Amino acid sequence: MKLKKLVPALALTAAALTAVAAPALAGRTTTPSSYKVVAWNDLGMHCACPTFAGFLLLPPFNTVRAQVLGYGSNDPVIIDSTNAGTYGVSVSYAMADNTEATLQADPYFQQWITYAPKLFPGFAPVSGGKVQGLAGNGISGNMTYDSTLKDWTAVGIPAYPLVDANSSKNVMTDPLGGANRNPYPMTNVYVKNASGTILAQTSTVTPVAFGGCCSCHLSLAAANGYPATASGSFAYLGKMHGMNSSKIDFNYLDPTGDGTSGPIRCSWCHWDPAMGETAAPGLANVWPNYVIMAGAGFTKADIKVSQYSFSDVLHRFHSQSTKVLTQYDANVATNCYDCHPGNNVNCYRGSHKAKTALWCVDCHGNLNQRTAAGQLAQPWKASTLPSCTAASAGANPAFACHATNIVGGTVYPTNPSLFGKFINGRGHKGSIKCQTCHGSAHAEAPSTMTLDNTQLSNLQGSTSYSFPAGKDKTYALGVCVFCHPTKTSTWGVPPHL
Amino acid sequence: MFMKSRMFQVIATVVLIASLAAPALAKEKAKGKANGGEFDFKKTSQFIREMEGRPDFPVATVIANDYVYTLLAMGEKIDAGRQNAIIVNVKLGQQKNGGFTPDKTNKNASILYTDIALETLSLLDAGNAIDRTKVKSFAASLKNADGGFGFSQQAKKSSLATTYYAVHVLKAVNGIDAVEKAKTVEYVKAFAKKDGGFGPEKGTGVANARSTYMAAYVLNALGALDEATAKKAVQFLEKTPYLDKKSKERPDLDEQLYAIRALREVGAGNRVDKTIALNFMKRLYIKVNGGFGPLEGYGSTPDSTTTALRILSEIGKAKGAVPLVAKR
Numbered sequence: 001m002k003l004k005k006l007v008p009a010l011a012l013t014a015a016a017l018t019a020v021a022a023p024a025l026a027g028r029t030t031t032p033s034s035y036k037v038v039a040w041n042d043l044g045m046h047c048a049c050p051t052f053a054g055f056l057l058l059p060p061f062n063t064v065r066a067q068v069l070g071y072g073s074n075d076p077v078i079i080d081s082t083n084a085g086t087y088g089v090s091v092s093y094a095m096a097d098n099t100e101a102t103l104q105a106d107p108y109f110q111q112w113i114t115y116a117p118k119l120f121p122g123f124a125p126v127s128g129g130k131v132q133g134l135a136g137n138g139i140s141g142n143m144t145y146d147s148t149l150k151d152w153t154a155v156g157i158p159a160y161p162l163v164d165a166n167s168s169k170n171v172m173t174d175p176l177g178g179a180n181r182n183p184y185p186m187t188n189v190y191v192k193n194a195s196g197t198i199l200a201q202t203s204t205v206t207p208v209a210f211g212g213c214c215s216c217h218l219s220l221a222a223a224n225g226y227p228a229t230a231s232g233s234f235a236y237l238g239k240m241h242g243m244n245s246s247k248i249d250f251n252y253l254d255p256t257g258d259g260t261s262g263p264i265r266c267s268w269c270h271w272d273p274a275m276g277e278t279a280a281p282g283l284a285n286v287w288p289n290y291v292i293m294a295g296a297g298f299t300k301a302d303i304k305v306s307q308y309s310f311s312d313v314l315h316r317f318h319s320q321s322t323k324v325l326t327q328y329d330a331n332v333a334t335n336c337y338d339c340h341p342g343n344n345v346n347c348y349r350g351s352h353k354a355k356t357a358l359w360c361v362d363c364h365g366n367l368n369q370r371t372a373a374g375q376l377a378q379p380w381k382a383s384t385l386p387s388c389t390a391a392s393a394g395a396n397p398a399f400a401c402h403a404t405n406i407v408g409g410t411v412y413p414t415n416p417s418l419f420g421k422f423i424n425g426r427g428h429k430g431s432i433k434c435q436t437c438h439g440s441a442h443a444e445a446p447s448t449m450t451l452d453n454t455q456l457s458n459l460q461g462s463t464s465y466s467f468p469a470g471k472d473k474t475y476a477l478g479v480c481v482f483c484h485p486t487k488t489s490t491w492g493v494p495p496h497l
Numbered sequence: 498m499f500m501k502s503r504m505f506q507v508i509a510t511v512v513l514i515a516s517l518a519a520p521a522l523a524k525e526k527a528k529g530k531a532n533g534g535e536f537d538f539k540k541t542s543q544f545i546r547e548m549e550g551r552p553d554f555p556v557a558t559v560i561a562n563d564y565v566y567t568l569l570a571m572g573e574k575i576d577a578g579r580q581n582a583i584i585v586n587v588k589l590g591q592q593k594n595g596g597f598t599p600d601k602t603n604k605n606a607s608i609l610y611t612d613i614a615l616e617t618l619s620l621l622d623a624g625n626a627i628d629r630t631k632v633k634s635f636a637a638s639l640k641n642a643d644g645g646f647g648f649s650q651q652a653k654k655s656s657l658a659t660t661y662y663a664v665h666v667l668k669a670v671n672g673i674d675a676v677e678k679a680k681t682v683e684y685v686k687a688f689a690k691k692d693g694g695f696g697p698e699k700g701t702g703v704a705n706a707r708s709t710y711m712a713a714y715v716l717n718a719l720g721a722l723d724e725a726t727a728k729k730a731v732q733f734l735e736k737t738p739y740l741d742k743k744s745k746e747r748p749d750l751d752e753q754l755y756a757i758r759a760l761r762e763v764g765a766g767n768r769v770d771k772t773i774a775l776n777f778m779k780r781l782y783i784k785v786n787g788g789f790g791p792l793e794g795y796g797s798t799p800d801s802t803t804t805a806l807r808i809l810s811e812i813g814k815a816k817g818a819v820p821l822v823a824k825r
Contacts, residue, residue, distance in 0.1 A: 173794030177747065180794065215792060219749065223708075225701030322648035326609055326658035327697050327707065331559040331800055333599060344794050357550045368603055396602060398553035 031087050032070025032077055035200040038459065038477065039066035039093075039189040040435045042423065044442030045207045045347035047340070048160055050108045050176055050214070052115040054234025055250065056265045057213070058274070059119070060112060061134055062159035062206050064093055066143060066152045066189045067436045069483055076483045078431055079191075081145035088194040091152040094140035096203065097185035098159055103131050103139070108178075109160050118256055119265045121286060125158075133158040143189070149424050151433055152189075159185055159206040173343045175214035176230060183209035183345045184451050202459070205443070205451055209341035216328050216338070223327075234262070242297060246306070252296035255287040269303075270310035273380040280305045311379035319367035333367040336360045349452065350444035358399050365395030387421045388434075427496040437477035437494075446474035460491070467491045535779055536809075538571045540787025545799060555583045557600035558590055558610045562617045563803040569620055569818035570806040584623045587614045594638070594650065595631030607649035608639055608662040615669050620818055624669075633672035636663045644680030657688045657697055661711035664718050673718060682721040685712050689726070694733030704733050706752045710759035717762055727763035734759055740770050748777050750791050750804050757811045771812040778805055778814075 042063040049057050068084075068091055070077035077083060084090065103109050104126065116125040123134060132138045135156035143152040164170050164182035172183040184205050191200040217233040224239075226232035235251055242249025250264050264283075266272070271280040282305045283290055292300060306313070318324050319333045332338055341347040352358050361369070363386035370376055373394020375384040384392055391397040423441050425434045439445040443452045453474040459482060460473035467473065471491055478494055480487035545567045548554055555561035561583045568575055575583075589601045596606025597614040611632060618624050639646040645655025646663035660681065667673050688695045694704025695712035709730050716722035738744035739756035757769050781789045781801070788797025789805035810817030 173792070212795075215795075219705070223697050223702050223705060225703065320652075322607075322609075322652045322654070322656065322659060323697070325607075326648065326656065326662065329800070330599075330609055330613065331557070334557065334560075335798060335800065337796065337798065342796055342798075343792075344790075344796055346796050357547045366600075368599065396553075398551045398556075 032079075033072035034070075035079065035089065035191045036069045036071050036076075036459075036483070037066055037091070037189055037191050037200045037202050038436045038455070039064055039187070039202050039204040040440045041065075041204060041206055041443075042435075042440070044350070044440035045209065045341055045345075046159070047211045048208050050174065050178075050210050051230040052111045052119065052263060054231060054262050054264075055237075056115075056119045056263060056267075057211070059116070059134060060109070060158040060160045060208070061156045061275075062208055063156060064143070064154045064187050064189065064204060064206060065146075065149075065433070065435070066091060066093075066202075066204075067150075067433055068152060068191050068200070071483070072485070074484050074486050078150075080150070081147065084145070089199060090192050090194075091143045091145075092141060092190050092192060093143055093154045093157070093187055094190070095157065095159060095185060095187045095206065097162055097164065097182065098139055098206075100129075100131060100139060102162055103158065103160060106160065106162070112160075115263045118263055131158050149433075150426060150431070151436075154187075157187070157206070159187070159208045161185075161208055161210060172209055172341070172345050175210060175212065175218075175343060181210075183207060183341065184449070186451075202455055204455055205440070207345075207347065207440075207443075209345040209347065210343065211341055212337060212339050212343055215343070216324075220328075246304075247298040247302050249297065252293040252298070253283070254291040254293050255283065257287075257289045257291045261293060266310050270306045270308060270313055272310040274311070309377060309379055312376035315367050315376050316371050319371060334359070334361050346449075348442050349448045350439070350442055351446055351448075352444060354446070354448050356399055361395065362397040362399055363391050363395065365392050369394045369396060382421045382424075385421055385423070387425070428494055429497075439476070445476045446472075462489075465489050465491065535775070535814075536782055537784070537787050538815075540784075541789075541802065541806075542568065542571060542573060542787070544786045544788040544797065545802060548799065549579070554579070555586050558587065558597060558613050558617070559599065560799060561586060562613050563799040565617050565620050566818050567799075567803045567806045570810050570815045572816040575621070580621050580623075583617065584621060584626050587617055588627055590614055591627050591631070595628065595633070595635030596649070605649060605651060606635065607652070608636060608646065608659055608666060609648065611635065612662045612666050612669075615666060619669070629670045633667060633670045633675060636666045636670075636672065637675035639663055640675070640677070644677060644682075644684030655684065657685060657695065657708055657711055660685060661715055664715045668718050676719060678719045678721070682716060682719055685715045686726075688712055689729075690733075692733050692736070693729030693731075695730075706734065706737060706739065706756035706759055709733060710755040710762055713759055713762040722763065727765070730759060730763045731765045731768060734765075734768075739773060740768065742770075742773065747792070750777075750781060750789070750801055750808075753777055754804055754808050754811070757808065761811075769812065774808055774812050775814060778808060781805060 042065055046062045047058045048060045068079035070079055070087065079089065113125045116123055120134060125131065130138050133156040137154050137157045139158065141154065143154045146153045161172055161181040161183045162185060163179045169182040170180035172181045174181060184207050186203050187206040188201060188203050190198050192198055214230065214233065218228040221232040221236040222228040224236050226236040238249045238251035251261050253264055254261055255264060267275050267277060267280060268283045268286055269280050271277060283303050324332055329335055329338055348360055364370065365373065365375065375392055375394055378384050386392045388402045390401055422434045426432060427434060439447065439452060445453065445456050447453055456477060457473045459477065460479050465479045466489060468491060475491065478491045479489055480494065481489045545564055548556060548560060548564060555564055565575065565583060586601065590597045592598060592604060592606040594606055597611040598604060598606050599610050618626055638650065641647055641653065641655045643655050645660040647653040647655055648659045664676060667675055687699050688708060690696050690704040692704055694709040696702045696704045697708045713722060713730055716726065734740055734756055737756055738746045738748040739753050753774055757774065760766055760768050778789065780793050783790060783797040786797055788802040790797050791801040806815055809815035
């Protein structure tokens with residue numbers, strides 16, 4: 001009985017191996033016989049605000065990255081901008097759930113369309129009837145090759161949480177009391193030839209959610225005599241800001257000189273690398289004719305570029321404010337979901353979460369530790385981010401990080417530059433991005449969320465692939481034959497260097 | 498005759514067994530539905546006990562408190578080894594000035610974490626494991642000229658919340674004599690709002706249940722809660738979603754707890770609407786892991802789960818855990 005089952009299986013495997021191995025055995029071809037593409041979101045989660053009338057924390061801005069492999073020879077060809085031209089292929093993306101119609105009809109996104117030109121002078125959120133993100137990318141288009149980071153990218157696409165027709169996807173609670181939304185829209189990535197024929201395609205989650213800010217700030221506004229609304233919250237925040245050493249109550253700032261206050265962008269004064277900035281531009285450089293409205297307790301001399309990054313002032317204030325600690329959360333230094341998307345979104349959802357009681361602070365440090373270590377003065381820098389082998393400076397992790405140079409029992413030469421930071425790190429002969437195989441940061445494979453695992457399940461879903469006990473197709477890309485036609489179809493841990 | 502007698506014996510035996518077994522069966526049934534069957538405390542326990550897997554257990558002052566309160570409130574026992582680890586950890590948080598810090602790596606003591614640490618020790622019947630005299634002097638050192646108390650020796654400004662924590666701590670260590678009663682009462686009364694409750698800020702702004710409870714507690718502790726103030730507080734609480742079924746205000750977990758406590762504090766414990774509270778807890782309960790979220794539609798955290806257990810204890814749906822000092 002067993003033999004009867006085994007024979008067809010062996011025959012199938014042999015046929016499959018022959019089929020996939022043939023091109024390689026024939027020698028390295030000039031043009032790949034086929035292509036494979038793996039895509040991911042750069043951070044595993046982006047925040048975007050539900051309102052934009054008062055001030056901007058974070059805009060719709062999501063980045064999808066992909067690596068494309070030309071398949072056929074034993075060593076696949078990594079497709080970059082040069083050989084893509086040679087082979088006549090292009091890489092493109094199309095958001096699957098966010099559409100022109102739904103985005104432009106969404107009342108929250110409409111606020112973005114209304115106020116974005118004031119927040120980013122010169123930027124048109126809708127051009128030629130089509131929505132575009134801050135970097136000029138719309139809901140579909142070509143990806144460009146990033147020769148520094150060695151991947152194809154679509155920077156700043158306007159992904160936004162949506163009220164999905166499939167209500168089971170609407171897991172995110174709207175802190176403003178609106179309908180629940182889907183914070184995990186998908187984006188398709190294609191490799192096409194010159195005539196537009198799809199040669200390879202995949203889908204990745206493009207996560208974007210509202211944060212938890214409104215959950216506390218609406219009641220904070222009410223407690224201080226302001227309406228428990230987004231605008232009331234902005235108004236009270238402005239007043240609070242005016243009570244700090246800057247004296248600037250931003251309710252009295254009229255950037256455009258049109259006689260109305262706001263909206264303002266925090267990163268005009270507070271340097272914010274999350275916005276792609278290396279320095280704060282300063283209000284006067286963005287809106288030279290800005291006006292300070294009557295009744296303000298400050299003058300133009302007080303409008304300065306802050307020495308503190310936006311990340312610094314935001315995190316430090318919340319962890320040190322006695323009002324926050326005594327009236328809202330005594331444990332705010334470790335309760336990251338107070339502000340980051342935990343409103344049933346649970347942005348930290350990767351394999352780390354599944355395996356242990358490891359929490360954000362084990363890798364990043366709690367807010368007190370981050371402040372003490374000066375992390376927040378240089379946010380988003382490689383020097384302050386955790387890696388696979390070490391937590392951020394100042395963190396006091398309860399769990400051991402991954403060994404520096406031992407993978408699957410094999411000892412490799414120590415070379416931190418090769419096994420360095422995860423998000424833009426590369427390994428496997430220095431050519432494959434960590435996230436190509438492991439998935440997005442915060443959603444590392446296998447993720448606790450099924451949708452994150454869809455791509456790897458498809459890529460490693462061939463029935464000819466086999467997995468050792470305890471592993472399956474949702475694990476990090478590890479079936480050698482997926483990329484190398486003559487190698488094993490059994491999942492394993494590939495060389496990381 | 499024999500048959501009749503035999504039948505009588507059988508019936509009598511059955512009745513006797515049934516009557517003897519009834520109380521035990523009823524008790525067993527009641528035990529199985531200790532919380533009405535709405536919540537799977539076994540899962541809740543597993544959720545809270547996840548932190549036992551951390552090498553740095555019990556991690557921090559607040560998290561240790563979550564662990565201790567929640568397990569005890571569900572009627573569980575904490576093994577001696579973990580109790581000891583928690584006591585040692587809490588003790589390490591006491592600074593030279595007598596106050597406690599959020600975790601052992603932090604050196605800035607505050608009245609907030611001192612209060613939390615004291616409750617944790619008290620729940621474990623280890624209140625004497627620390628220097629209580631130094632605790633009193635720390636709390637007293639935060640007293641300001643306005644009658645209020647500050648947060649820490651670095652953040653000296655008074656607030657209603659920090660004054661509450663200071664009075665609470667002082668009462669726990671028999672140090673209420675350190676309070677200048679008249680000044681503190683005057684300070685606290687300035688937080689009263691027109692609607693009858695108390696707010697977190699003086700002047701404009703609205704009242705909330707947390708501040709109403711804190712003010713009532715301080716006034717009670719200082720023997721200054723008058724009937725009119727208590728009555729006004731109830732009038733305010735009647736308009737909150739914790740008593741008013743028609744309220745359109747979105748309920749909040751912390752506020753639900755403080756609404757109950759405020760009612761008890763002003764002598765209106767019989768006004769607590771247990772049904773509203775229970776239904777709210779049902780909406781916050783996360784079946785997947787047994788925890789409770791802070792708001793409807795939010796995921797569970799240890800902190801919010803602990804607050805939910807405090808509420809369930811208040812309404813008799815959990816065993817509850819009584820510290821040897823006043824409740825936090």
